[in-house]
Amino acid sequence: MTIREIAKILDAEIICCEENADLDVHTACGSDMMSDVLAYVKNQSVLLTGLCNPQVIRTAEMMDIICIVFVRGKRPDEAMIELAVERGIPLLSTGHRMFNTCGLLYDNGLRGGGDF
Amino acid sequence: MYDAIKFTYNVSGDDFTRAGEASSDVKGKLKKMNVPPDAVRKVAISMYEGEINMVIHADGGQITVEITKDCITMILADKGPGIKDIDQAMQAGFSTAPDNIRTLGFGAGMGLPNMKKYSDDMKIETELGVGTTVTMKVFI
Numbered sequence A: 001m002t003i004r005e006i007a008k009i010l011d012a013e014i015i016c017c018e019e020n021a022d023l024d025v026h027t028a029c030g031s032d033m034m035s036d037v038l039a040y041v042k043n044q045s046v047l048l049t050g051l052c053n054p055q056v057i058r059t060a061e062m063m064d065i066i067c068i069v070f071v072r073g074k075r076p077d078e079a080m081i082e083l084a085v086e087r088g089i090p091l092l093s094t095g096h097r098m099f100n101t102c103g104l105l106y107d108n109g110l111r112g113g114g115d116f
Numbered sequence B: 001m002y003d004a005i006k007f008t009y010n011v012s013g014d015d016f017t018r019a020g021e022a023s024s025d026v027k028g029k030l031k032k033m034n035v036p037p038d039a040v041r042k043v044a045i046s047m048y049e050g051e052i053n054m055v056i057h058a059d060g061g062q063i064t065v066e067i068t069k070d071c072i073t074m075i076l077a078d079k080g081p082g083i084k085d086i087d088q089a090m091q092a093g094f095s096t097a098p099d100n101i102r103t104l105g106f107g108a109g110m111g112l113p114n115m116k117k118y119s120d121d122m123k124i125e126t127e128l129g130v131g132t133t134v135t136m137k138v139f140i
Helices: A003-009 A034-039 A054-063 A078-087 A098-107 B021-032 B037-057 B111-118
Strands: A013-016 A027-030 A045-049 A067-070 A091-093 B005-012 B060-067 B071-078 B121-127 B131-139
Touching: A003 A013, A003 A067, A003 A091, A003 A098, A013 A078, A027 A098, A034 A054, A034 B037, A034 B111, A045 A054, A045 A098, A054 A067, A054 A078, A054 B021, A054 B037, A078 A091, B005 B021, B005 B037, B021 B037, B021 B060, B037 B060, B037 B071, B037 B111, B037 B131, B111 B121, B111 B131
Parallel strands: A027 A045, A045 A067, A067 A091
Antiparallel strands: A013 A091, B005 B060, B060 B071, B071 B131, B121 B131
């Protein structure tokens, strides 16, 4: 599933790095706790989160996460967008809540990854 | 290939939003040196958790990273309160972080366990009221 397809399924806006929107996403991870995200490495993963601060972008950077979706209509600020642009990580914003966001992607074939 | 290289970072304790800058810089440098991606990611995650810990618990500190052809050593030294019970601190889920840190996505008691998980070797030296030094190694 590509990032562009994720945006379509979630009716999400692509806020930045649209040039990378055709990258393939293999797995997904949904959490507001960054330490939980850091505990399990997945390859070519998308991060779904309701947390909206610069540490979300940094966590994605450390984990080689290739896309971040902010749920519940959360929108990153300029500083966060700048961090994401420097790292080429597309940021998406969807109005769906976390549970529905996960459900929609799962329903369309995306799965969580295995352990490290 | 490269000989031993050393970088030092001062981590500021007063701005949580900037925590992770040092880890980000190291990650970029290791990638440029063509260190294998798995090793880069292990260093990035373990150092990032350590850097976050320094900001949350110890008002910042200093990180030294030494890179040789077969090992990356991270030394994280702070002058914080020290760790009262290391075994307890190593348990997943145990946390002494203040509640406001949890609203920022950390403080779940996963910091030290994650550092141990992603480094190949970890040593903690701590003294109450004096500070803590965590040394982590990732073998290439």
